[in-house]
Amino acid sequence: MMRPVLAEFDPSTVTPLKMLRSMPADLRGVVTNLHDALKELRSTVFRAGQLVLADGQVATQAWLEGDVLARTLPSILQSGFMARDDEGALFSPHLYAKLLRKEEREARKALADAQWEQLQESGEVPEGMSRKVVTARQNGGAGGRPRKGESAEQARARRTREMEQQQAQRHMPLVATVAGGKPADENPNKKPNGFSVSENSVSPVSIDLELERDTYTPSGSISGETEKPETKLDDALVRRIAARMVSVSGMSDQVSFAISFARRWMGLGATEETIISAIQKHQAAIRNNGEEPRRLKVFEDEVLRGIEAQQVMEAMSSAPPENAHKTEDMCQLEDAWGRATQVWKKAFADCRDYGAVTRQWPDLAQEHGLPDVPYDRAAYQQFFSCTEAVAA
Numbered sequence: 001m002m003r004p005v006l007a008e009f010d011p012s013t014v015t016p017l018k019m020l021r022s023m024p025a026d027l028r029g030v031v032t033n034l035h036d037a038l039k040e041l042r043s044t045v046f047r048a049g050q051l052v053l054a055d056g057q058v059a060t061q062a063w064l065e066g067d068v069l070a071r072t073l074p075s076i077l078q079s080g081f082m083a084r085d086d087e088g089a090l091f092s093p094h095l096y097a098k099l100l101r102k103e104e105r106e107a108r109k110a111l112a113d114a115q116w117e118q119l120q121e122s123g124e125v126p127e128g129m130s131r132k133v134v135t136a137r138q139n140g141g142a143g144g145r146p147r148k149g150e151s152a153e154q155a156r157a158r159r160t161r162e163m164e165q166q167q168a169q170r171h172m173p174l175v176a177t178v179a180g181g182k183p184a185d186e187n188p189n190k191k192p193n194g195f196s197v198s199e200n201s202v203s204p205v206s207i208d209l210e211l212e213r214d215t216y217t218p219s220g221s222i223s224g225e226t227e228k229p230e231t232k233l234d235d236a237l238v239r240r241i242a243a244r245m246v247s248v249s250g251m252s253d254q255v256s257f258a259i260s261f262a263r264r265w266m267g268l269g270a271t272e273e274t275i276i277s278a279i280q281k282h283q284a285a286i287r288n289n290g291e292e293p294r295r296l297k298v299f300e301d302e303v304l305r306g307i308e309a310q311q312v313m314e315a316m317s318s319a320p321p322e323n324a325h326k327t328e329d330m331c332q333l334e335d336a337w338g339r340a341t342q343v344w345k346k347a348f349a350d351c352r353d354y355g356a357v358t359r360q361w362p363d364l365a366q367e368h369g370l371p372d373v374p375y376d377r378a379a380y381q382q383f384f385s386c387t388e389a390v391a392a
Contacts, residue, residue, distance in 0.1 A: 004085035011097035015080035045091035278306035
């Protein structure tokens with residue numbers, strides 16, 4: 001695209017096209033025609049090779065009368081909607097600034113493409129990671145985009161200050177105001193969180209936030225459960241399970257997180273197979289939706305459900321059989337009562353007369369080898385208990 005001949009150009013000083021709303025109607029029409037003509041020519045300047053177009057030739061290209069352009073051009077140049085380059089050619093500052101922005105974007109993209117190709121050739125890209133994921137992590141490590149009106153140098157300085165402040169706050173003691181209270185060691189109302197509270201005072205107590213964080217580390221699990229303090233886990237087993245988690249998920253950049261999650265889930269009672277099978281199951285479900293898991297955290301809910309299922313299976317295997325507590329007489333009672341129920345239902349279905357079935361019941365019971373007692377569970381229970389007593 002042809003561009004104006006300029007020694008210097010500051011895109012920040014270009015008049016926005018929206019300012020045309022404040023201009024007279026005839027001036028708005030002339031500026032619009034000039035821009036349309038340049039867009040049609042795929043140029044930012046009215047120039048034919050090395051030839052600078054005169055104002056009359058410009059008017060012809062923009063479908064304007066020569067006197068109209070001559071009358072409005074001074075105001076257009078004064079307002080900044082058009083300008084002249086160092087050789088006197090009429091050009092659009094707006095279209096030229098747009099062209100420069102486009103070239104800057106293309107240059108950044110070409111540089112990023114070259115860096116990505118270099119990473120691929122050197123083998124520094126983790127297997128299975130896309131360019132989008134790598135770029136997002138690089139941007140995150142750099143602190144994201146600068147804030148509005150902030151230069152890159154100012155953004156780096158701000159992030160450095162914020163990191164230093166965060167480091168300082170981790171070791172900052174929390175001191176409460178003294179209001180005539182007793183020392184912490186002498187206060188009988190001392191609370192377990194390190195503050196001593198009396199009726200009208202709070203005594204000063206210094207708290208190391210790093211120590212507090214190490215002592216009271218909350219679990220990040222959905223259920224809110226934490227590893228029991230008395231649970232002693234085998235470090236070798238934890239590392240082995242973490243290695244399998246990384247291998248199955250393909251997240252080689254999350255080794256430290258894998259160790260942390262493995263220790264937490266094992267502390268909740270999970271076995272190695274429960275953890276690995278839960279990860280494989282949820283990973284397959286995510287991939288079926290056309291997505292790719294990026295963090296081990298996404299598997300936590302599935303692992304917790306697997307732990308619950310594992311505990312249920314363990315309880316079932318340790319529970320005594322349903323019939324283990326039944327005596328022989330009880331088994332006979334259940335068998336006889338079950339057969340009697342079937343006989344009664346069939347007889348009642350045939351005649352639909354409760355009284356008739358009741359009168360026929362002694363013959364029906366004898367015919368099917370059932371006890372000679374009324375069709376009643378209490379009567380059957382009494383019969384078999386009497387049988388047990390006679391046998392005894």
